[in-house]
Amino acid sequence: MSSKRDLQIASLLIIVLLIAGITCYAAFPPPSPEQPVRIMFQTSAGKVLFGHASHIGEYDLSCKDCHHNLDDEKTYRCSDCHEKTGDDDMPSLSDAFHTKCKGCHEDNGSGPVECNSCHVL
């Protein structure tokens, strides 16, 4: 075999692999990032910047550590259930956040618990 023919076969192989690669990539796109990376809460006490991705990735939490309802419901928004004012059975939206967020930070002994370490902006 001439080295020219080797080169032709090699080129053809590269092209075939490239097409196969592109086809696979198009057929199985990576899941769209529906999970928020960061969430900015606007509140009357100042804005809270919450690292959604860092809580999952760096602090190694599971979805249900926060989305405690996921066994029954597919909703991820706390406000779908927790309303502005709560009652004995159902904490208000801000109580739900404060209890959940601050509670875990206190239990773990890490993460902000002072008002102005969450409400920073």
Ligand code: HEC
């Ligand atoms: C440390 C707490 C925490 C963890 C862990 C967590 N989330 Fe969240 N997530 C939140 C909060 C808070 C919101 C904002 C909810 C709101 O605004 O009512 C949110 C919002 C979302 C939203 C957007 C909902 C919308 O319609 O705007 C999705 C989707 C979501 N989370 C998916 C997940 C998935 C999947 C996991 C696990 C891989 C996960 N979350 C883990 C706290 C968390």
Ligand code: HEC
């Ligand atoms: C599908 C409805 C639903 C969604 C969505 C929901 N909750 Fe709740 N939550 C409830 C109900 C009902 C209760 C009261 C009964 C109970 O304690 O489970 C409750 C209770 C709580 C409590 C008090 C009980 C406890 O565990 O200490 C906290 C805190 C809380 N929710 C935080 C959150 C946060 C934060 C989110 C969003 C990340 C959220 N909830 C999303 C329905 C929901």
Ligand code: HEC
């Ligand atoms: C189940 C446990 C848990 C819950 C729930 C939780 N956190 Fe955290 N959070 C952590 C841990 C662990 C750290 C890391 C602390 C460190 O490394 O010093 C942290 C760090 C933080 C930090 C500082 C570092 C950063 O990533 O910005 C902020 C701000 C924060 N959390 C906000 C929130 C808010 C707002 C909520 C509620 C929506 C929340 N957290 C719910 C465990 C939790």
Ligand code: HEC
């Ligand atoms: C771990 C983070 C964190 C800490 C610590 C924290 N907050 Fe918040 N706070 C939040 C989040 C997240 C919300 C957003 C709730 C919402 O969207 O209704 C909020 C909402 C509020 C609101 C708005 C309630 C409303 O209905 O508009 C007030 C007021 C507030 N916080 C005051 C405080 C005070 C005072 C402290 C200290 C005693 C404190 N917060 C500590 C995270 C925190």
